[in-house]
Amino acid sequence: MLITIIFCTIAVCSALSLAAELRRDLMMMQQNSYRIERYRRWLRSSADTTSWPRLAGMAVALASLAAFASDRVGMTLIGAFAIGNIWYLSTRRYKKPLVMTPRARRIYSVSAIISIAITAVAAVAADGHSWLLPAFAASVALQILYCASHIVIMAAVWLLQPLENRINRGYRDDAARILASxxxxxxxxxxxxxxxxxxxxxxxxxxxxxxxxxxxxxxxxxxxxxxxxxxxxxxxxxxxxxxxxxxxxxxxxxxxxxxxxxxxxxxxxxxxxxxxxxxxxxxxxxxxxxxxxxxxxxxxxxxxxxxxxxxxxxxxxxxxxxxxxxxxxxxxxxxxxxxxxxxxxxxxxxxxxxxxxxxxxxxxxxxxxxxxxxxxxxxxxxxxxxxxxxxxxxxIRQVEHRLSLRRTPGGITIIDDAFNSNPTGSGMALDVLSGMTGGNRIVVTPGMIELGERQEKLNYEFGRKIAACADIAIIVGRYNREAIRSGASDGGMTDDRIIITDTFAQAQSMLSGIMKSGDTVLYENDLPDTFK
CATH class of the missing domain: 3.40.1190.10 (Mur-like, catalytic domain)
Known part of the structure; x- marks a missing residue:
């Protein structure tokens, strides 16, 4: 009886893990205007299909299916991954979180229906005389669906497209009527x-x-x-x-x-x-x-x-x-x-x-x-x-995260340009930083994204400008790390002035240890750190 309860509990945790992942996938689909071709470009550029959580999920799915793994070993692996993934996704913070619009709800619902149908087929197909084998089969199916959650979301968008086109035409016609009035x-x-x-x-x-x-x-x-x-x-x-x-x-x-x-x-x-x-x-x-x-x-x-x-x-x-x-x-x-x-x-x-x-x-x-x-x-x-x-x-008040300026009670000037991610705007922000000469000038950045084949070169040039305009550089994440560090180094910034961190939280911790009154800190783009 106890083992049945444990297996069923793990299956529920796997379902919750998949639900959380589908929600994250839906967020990125929404930010790509619900267009499958754009979403696929984002998948290629972000390497999200081969991220470490995804690879870990694939490893768990394969291990659970392996002939040498008993159902109890497989369920243990799946349960541990599910709990870890739920915790991981629940602690992440996003610059542009999911807005649960009616369209998003429809896509999420169809994704759930697809997942439930596949899981039910796996459970029914399991040939056993107790709840253990169907629960194991369902958990494995949910784990595989986690690994393929991008496909589930794209399938839901594709299935709903005729309905969405009809709904959108009605909305556009209503908007045109209002404008004409x-x-x-x-x-x-x-x-x-x-x-x-x-x-x-x-x-x-x-x-x-x-x-x-x-x-x-x-x-x-x-x-x-x-x-x-x-x-x-x-x-x-x-x-x-x-x-x-x-x-x-x-x-x-x-x-x-x-x-x-x-x-x-x-x-x-x-x-x-x-x-x-x-x-x-x-x-x-x-x-x-x-x-x-x-x-x-x-x-x-x-x-x-x-x-x-x-x-x-x-x-x-x-x-x-x-x-x-x-x-x-x-x-x-x-x-x-x-x-x-x-x-x-x-x-x-x-x-x-x-x-x-x-x-x-x-x-x-x-x-x-x-x-x-x-x-x-x-x-x-x-x-x-x-x-x-x-x-x-x-x-006029400064638009939040767009080269907005404020001073802390401790006498530190903060230039918040976190919503900027283009070469011209980033260069202008560094020009502003260079004019702040009361103390150390510190830039915190993960670099710029969505620049195609020129991304490495433009981030290298960004690093060179950092060297000319800032005293200390804190580079966040791995996405543009080498290009920025190389540019800053070639621009004359010494290694002890270039600080490397994996996350924005680590950058904040490092920053708190070096800031002092009179310093200026520029936060230049936080998108890669947020979404990678």
Whole structure:
């Protein structure tokens, strides 16, 4: 009787282990927009199918099936793994955790049904006269399903696709109806390889001084995210709708534009990000300009001239102003006299027709000033008075994890750029760090991801810049370790100034032992450490 209870308990633990793993797989499927091809690219790039938990699970499954292993030995191995995996997954923290939307619930439910069906078949097929053999067979089946959980999730997404297409069409039609009813609504699209979320927040804060404004919240920058925003957040009295437009493949932005029909657009950057899915910088350029190309003749575009692939692209379909902080030749909007301090930044905005505004902001970093410049250009175009712009810019709060600046009670300055993972933004963050000369300048980073075949080279160059801008480097994780360490070393940083850690928790522990009052710490991207 006791052994039966133990076997059944282990089977339940195996089921819970699989449920937790399917939930994690669903999280990554959600972050890849429920697109199987994107999810498969993530699997290849992340090597998740051969991670150490997955390999350990495979070893347990094979050992349990081996002829020399008794059912009790097999169940012991499976039980130990299941309990360990449940503890491991329950203690992990994610930058973008799973949002259990109705679609996510449907996928999770179908995944559960698939798993239950396979497990039931295994248990019924077990030819025994007690509960022991069926419980063992079910546990082994659950262990094998754990090893193949990616396939289970993809199968659930594929089976549900016709239903999801029908549901999404209904949602899109409803969103289009709502937009058509909003007479006089001004739609502003914002896209770019990076900087779009910050620009969106800055623009909304400025426009709030003069208009009733709605924006896509959080990272609602896909077509269905925009649809949800329209259906749940857009009000009949709103005068401006700011739409952040993200993309991981050509056509993504055009799809959003075909829904919202923007009259105004901001292009913040064209750079090396998501190269694994785009394939080339030229594809990135074409996709980002889908927003600008969709604007009507009487519309308005603000394009960042600091990026060559944005500056070199001609715009003829609508009125286009260029803005720039560095490459100011030919730009109608520029920022000059930029001065940074731990309290923020002062700068001068120069615009068309002799416009000049001296502004102060709590934000730091050239990328933030560039994003502010785009927001100011758009606000002026929409008719916001200069005094309201000046007040809003001074009041703008830093967007969390995007080059945000704070000071601890112990006198340490923290630059939080944890949501940044691109070469340009990372370089700008290091430039800000280099200007903090009150004490040691420390950077904590796992490097940059989703850069395709250029990932190693760009992280090497990132390491060289770290050597030029920082006094101490703490490199987190194994993903980009050698490239960053090699770059920092070649850049002149000595080995005793390069600290290697496997996890962010270890980095924090090392950091607490070396920080002192007057130091500045830059947290630059935490994505690889979070997801690997």
């Amino acid at each position: 909003c007479r006089g609504l001004k739609v502003v699209g914002i896209t770019g390889s990076y900087g779009k979320t910050s620009t969106k927040h800055y623009l909304k804060r400025i426009l709030d001084e003069h208009f009733a404004t709605c924006m896509t919240p959080g990272s609602y920058n896909t077509t269905m995210g925009v649809v949800r925003t329209i259906r749940e957040y857009l009000k009949p009295y709103d005068e401006v709708f700011i739409v952040e437009m993200g993309a991981k493949q050509p056509g993504d932005i055009k799809e959003i534009c075909d829904l919202v029909h923007p009259e105004y657009g901001i292009l913040t950057a064209v750079g090396e990000q998501h190269l694994e899915s785009f394939g080339s910088i030229e594809n990135v350029q074409r996709t980002k300009f889908e927003l600008i190309d969709s604007l009507p003749a009487g519309g308005y575009a603000a394009v960042n001239n600091d990026f060559p692939y944005a500056a070199d692209r001609e715009v003829t379909n609508t009125h286009c102003d260029r803005y720039a902080v560095s490459n100011t030749a030919g730009a109608q909007w520029t920022a000059t006299d930029i001065a940074y301090s731990p309290q923020g930044t002062t700068f001068t905005v120069n615009g068309p027709d002799g416009l000049s505004m001296q502004l102060q902001t709590r934000l730091v970093g050239e990328c933030n000033i560039s994003n502010l410049l785009a927001a100011i250009a758009m606000a002026v175009r929409l008719g916001v008075p200069q005094e309201k712009i000046r007040f809003a810019v001074a009041d």
